[in-house]
Each structure stands twice: as C-alpha cells, then as structure tokens.
Amino acid sequence: xxxxxxxxxxxxxxxxxxxxxxxxxxxxxxxxxxxxxxxxxxxxxxxxxxxxxxxxxxxxxxxxxxxxxxxxxxxxxxxxxxxxxxxxxxxxxxxxxxxxxxxxxxxxxxxxxxxxxxxxxxxxxxxxxxxxxxxxxxxxxxxxxxxxxxxxxxxxxxxxxxxxxxxxxxxxxxxxxxxxxxxxxxxxxxxxxxxxxxxxxxxxxxxxxxxxxxxxxxxxxxxxxxxxxxxxxxxxxxxxxxxxxxxxxxxxxxxxxxxxxxxxxxxxxxxxxxxxxxxxxxxxxxxxxxxxxxxxxxxxxx
Numbered sequence: 001x002x003x004x005x006x007x008x009x010x011x012x013x014x015x016x017x018x019x020x021x022x023x024x025x026x027x028x029x030x031x032x033x034x035x036x037x038x039x040x041x042x043x044x045x046x047x048x049x050x051x052x053x054x055x056x057x058x059x060x061x062x063x064x065x066x067x068x069x070x071x072x073x074x075x076x077x078x079x080x081x082x083x084x085x086x087x088x089x090x091x092x093x094x095x096x097x098x099x100x101x102x103x104x105x106x107x108x109x110x111x112x113x114x115x116x117x118x119x120x121x122x123x124x125x126x127x128x129x130x131x132x133x134x135x136x137x138x139x140x141x142x143x144x145x146x147x148x149x150x151x152x153x154x155x156x157x158x159x160x161x162x163x164x165x166x167x168x169x170x171x172x173x174x175x176x177x178x179x180x181x182x183x184x185x186x187x188x189x190x191x192x193x194x195x196x197x198x199x200x201x202x203x204x205x206x207x208x209x210x211x212x213x214x215x216x217x218x219x220x221x222x223x224x225x226x227x228x229x230x231x232x233x234x235x236x237x238x239x240x241x242x243x244x245x246x247x248x249x250x251x252x253x254x255x256x257x258x259x260x261x262x263x264x265x266x267x268x269x270x271x272x273x274x275x276x277x278x279x280x281x282x283x284x285x286x287x288x289x290x291x292x293x294x295x296x297x298x299x300x301x302x
Contacts, residue, residue, distance in 0.1 A: 015263020
C-alpha cells in the first residue's frame with residue numbers, strides 16, 4: 001500500500017443517469033449525504049444544464065463519502081469540466097453542500113451566457129491533430145473547448161455553422177459528432193460567467209486541501225484558494241487541456257486511478273493513454289466491497 005499513489009477522477013456531464021446514486025446509497029452515511037445534497041436540486045430533465053451540474057457534483061461527492069474510509073489517501077484529484085469543482089469537494093477544500101450550491105450557480109451563469117448569445121453547439125472532432133482541428137474550427141468561428149487526445153477534441157461555436165464545420169472535418173478525412181449540449185462550454189462564449197463565479201468562489205469558506213487538484217486549463221497542481229479561484233473560474237471560458245492532465249498524472253507517479261462516477265469516460269481515456277496505471281470506474285462494479293477489493297489488489301501490484 002505504501003507504493004500506491006491514488007488519483008481520483010471526477011467526471012463532467014454526459015454520463016448522468018437516473019440510477020447514478022444507487023451504489024453510493026448502499027452506504028448509510030453516503031445515503032444521508034445524498035439526501036442533503038439533492039434537496040432543492042432535483043428535476044425531471046437530468047441533462048438540462050441547471051439540473052445536471054449540481055446532480056453530477058452531488059453524485060461524485062456521495063460516492064466519495066461511501067469510499068473515503070476504505071481507500072489509500074489520494075495523491076491527486078482531477079476533474080473534467082464541472083468535475084473540477086467536485087474535485088475540490090473530494091480534496092476537502094469545499095464542503096459538499098457548498099460545492100453543489102456553487103454548481104447550481106455556475107450552471108445559471110452559463111445558461112445566462114447561452115441566452116445572451118443563442119444558438120450554441122458543441123461537437124467532437126476525431127482523426128485530426130489538435131493543430132489541424134483548431135485551424136478548421138477557427139475557419140468556422142469555432143473554438144477548441146476540450147483537448148481529449150492527440151487527435152481528438154471538442155469544439156464549441158455557433159449552431160448555424162455546425163453543419164459546414166462537420167462537412168469540412170469529414171472532407172479532411174476525420175470524424176465529427178454533435179453533442180446534445182446547447183452551451184459552448186470552455187470557450188469565449190462563457191466569458192461573462194467568469195467574474196461572478198470567481199466572486200462566488202472567493203466568498204466560499206475554503207479549507208486546506210488534503211490532496212492537490214489538477215487545474216484543467218494548464219494541468220498544474222493547485223494547493224490554495226487563490227489559485228483554485230483563478231483556474232476554476234477561468235476554465236468556464238478557456239480550453240480544458242485534459243490530455244495534458246492525464247500526462248501530468250502519469251508524470252506525478254500515479255499508480256492507481258478511480259473514477260468516482262457517474263459513468264466511465266475518464267477512466268477509459270486514461271487507460272488508453274497510460275495503460276500502466278491501474279484504472280477503473282465505480283461504474284464497473286456492482287458493490288462498494290468490489291471497489292475496495294480492487295483497490296487493495298491494485299495497491300499490492302503497484
């Protein structure tokens with residue numbers, strides 16, 4: 001166990017589902033926490049931004065509550081988009097209730113930006129270098145939103161030019177897919193959300209981090225509130241360098257990575273990028289005991 005270096009992964013939007021609290025709720029304390037966190041944040045459309053963001057943070061923190069007494073102390077925490085806010089809850093810097101409240105505010109300010117400039121879209125680009133993808137995107141008034149691989153990314157921009165951009169991507173021999181999102185996250189479209197979110201973060205009680213958090217915009221480790229406020233707010237309107245975050249985790253000597261859910265997209269990306277890291281998602285397991293046993297085995301192999 002002494003050689004194990006654990007990375008905790010906190011997902012973003014996309015893989016939420018109606019049963020995403022089911023496994024965490026098998027733990028009494030996590031069940032109680034989930035009830036508290038969900039109060040006032042439930043809704044029928046779990047894919048709507050204003051509902052999805054607080055739900056995902058609540059699900060991630062409830063799962064961590066169920067597992068934290070049974071894992072090695074995390075060496076690093078990383079979160080994808082809204083997951084980066086959840087990461088500060090996992091690291092003990094922000095109380096769970098405050099993290100969920102911040103997620104709801106974040107979603108509101110992002111929705112306000114979308115209403116101010118209606119007709120936004122996100123789409124994937126696969127099969128082009130990041131430089132080539134950026135060049136084609138810029139020609140259609142799109143911005144790279146998230147770098148997910150050396151030849152894969154997400155771009156955000158005007159819905160009215162999405163078809164033309166996808167045609168250009170296909171003409172270049174690559175692939176593209178529209179995402180069911182109407183907010184151009186992590187692009188200049190969200191510029192007006194940065195300042196109010198930074199102000200809300202500064203007003204939030206912030207405890208010492210129990211583990212450093214990777215900043216999505218530059219893959220650097222964050223240890224204090226000032227840096228957390230800066231990077232968490234800026235990432236609303238700046239590109240997420242998730243590829244660099246995965247490489248930074250490997251460079252930090254991470255030996256085990258566990259995605260706290262919902263979903264398993266981050267664990268799959270990390271496993272493909274750095275197969276020497278023992279990587280799983282809680283979504284791979286039927287019981288909490290199964291997760292704990294896997295962590296124990298992985299730590300022995302580290």
